[in-house]
Amino acid sequence: MLTAEENETLTRVGPGTAMGRMMWRFWLPIATTAQVPEPDSDPLQANLLGQSFVVFRDSSGVVGVLDELCMHRGVSLALGRVEDGGVRCLYHGWKFGVDGAILDTPNHCSDRFRKRMKAPAYPVVEAGGLVWTYIGPKKQQPPFPHLPFMDVPEENRAVIRANIACNYLQLYEGGVDSSHVGVLHSNQANPTWKAGEFTANDEDDNPGALSVADNAPTLEIEDAAFGFHYVAKRVAEVGDDGIPAHSIRATPVFLPVGRVIPAPTVEFYVFEVPTTDTETATFIVIYGNRPVSRPRFMEMLGLDDERLFDEDTADFLAHRLPRFGQDRRSMATGWTGLRGIQQEDAVLALSMGPVVDRTKEHVVAADRAIMHLRAQLLESVRRNEAGQHPLGLVADYGPMRSPCDTDLEPGRAWRDHVPGNREVTTVEDDEQMATAS
Structure with a gap:
């Protein structure tokens, strides 16, 4: 649980605020x-x-x-x-x-x-x-950052913006919460889970398609130059020796506003950019090693629904509609009464109000990555206010990767699947190396 003062620091981003001054550095x-x-x-x-x-x-x-x-x-x-x-x-x-x-x-x-x-x-x-x-x-002014999606041909990349009328942190926290994927996005992850069954979604470009039915993953977190990365370990099956096999999904979280969401054949780079205290511009970049279809991802995200999204202005309109545009009748066969991953994420963030009061929440073990994000943002603010570099100031994110639903062999560390994440260095480290040489 956060204090009211911590929540205020995390959510206020305008001129004269500590969070705003920290984010100016990027x-x-x-x-x-x-x-x-x-x-x-x-x-x-x-x-x-x-x-x-x-x-x-x-x-x-x-x-x-x-x-x-x-x-x-x-x-x-x-x-x-x-x-x-x-x-x-x-x-x-x-x-x-x-x-x-x-x-x-x-x-x-x-x-x-x-x-x-x-x-x-x-x-x-x-x-x-x-x-x-x-x-x-x-x-x-730091060096301009290099990100992997900048290197692919234009046809291998789709770029989407959605303006959402709530504080950036509500959306950012949702993006680092792996335990909600199998529940909120169950229409993509496992449409039959309410019946006690599991049917894997075979869409290899869908980040909501889980390979196993475990909705209570174990989280392991490690700090990195860009912020931190964490793995959600889901039990896949238990072997004859009684040792469970795991499927892992690793998520890099790069400060101050970014994360990578994996799918088997593409990666989603998502930036929750605060425009004001109560409005966020969500930028989604989907890229891979083959051409990608923007209309396909607009449908997957639920942003092809003209009631809820205005393509010309990039405004997400659900906050203007009764029940945020939810279709209660469709809940007889679906889960949320909403359609699409971004539509579901955005509506639930909007339902919290413009700026949620985190002093009233009750967090559990599945929220560890969210709590770690808050701690890192607060530490980054503290460092910036002390005249130091903020956390996550990186010039080259090229080695950063996010494996999706990968089998973890017994006795092998999950970090072995993301060696590049440890190769990323901060601007401060680069400066020190340049000075030493």
Whole structure:
């Protein structure tokens, strides 16, 4: 159980908060490439850590991230025109480049002013189907991180964004909770479990498809440079010698907002990016060694339901509907009255309210990874406030892996299945090695 003060620290992310200052230290996704699809396309209003920005692609195809409000009189640049190499405010026509340079001030004809002043602009990298930005202190800007899904051909990757009206931690905690998979997602994991039977789902791209029926996995956790990884060990069968065989599912949890969800043939990289205290942008990147179908994953996640998800705005709409859009009649044959993994996860997180009061909960052994996540986030905040590097500041996540439902041989350690996770190093370690050499 958390104290009220700890819960406040974990959930408040805006300017002036300790969690916000810690998350400033990381490159974070602010948009998908598809949201600013072509040169001079419509600008995008985007929130990140309680601040408002405009994201736009200029005439040469370069993406910029600026403060949303025009530095002249505070009008939203997200209403503006993107043309002739910049974004132009509608109010008085001031135009800004992706670097914040003032390109035109029609109502103030002063070259000296334009050269002397500059709009707040932020570093941007476009990679892996996402637009990334860094809004923290310039002197503390880390190297841009490399993630495995950035290396595959575009057709081998699907990128999805969903804006969900609740605090990021409710969604993040759900993502590191392996014990809910066989229950909440039983329509994917084991549709016959209510009848006391187990029928394995043979969809090799479905992260909800468990290979065994055990809904009370044993969790083992180990800290790593990126945060931590843990294994959920599920009993598969008991041998003639009385020793149980296990199926393991390993989950890397990389701070401050990411995790990897495995399926046999693809991996899901999920980022729960706080836009405000009570809103989250969930970015999901699915990739593998073969072409992936975005419509297939939209259906699997339940985001093809137009009642609950607006593809144009990326808004998840369940909080506006009675019972969050739940179909009670379908519960006669299904489990939740909902359809799809993300739809189920998001609705249950929404049902907690905008920011859940964790002082009233009663955690059990199956919640160990959630408790560890909270402890690491609080420790990361403490370190950042003390002038140290936060936990999980990594430049290269390339070796990180997440095996799905793998047989664990008796006497073999689960860590042997994820050797690359131990090879990841922090920015601090890299700096120390560079100094030593």
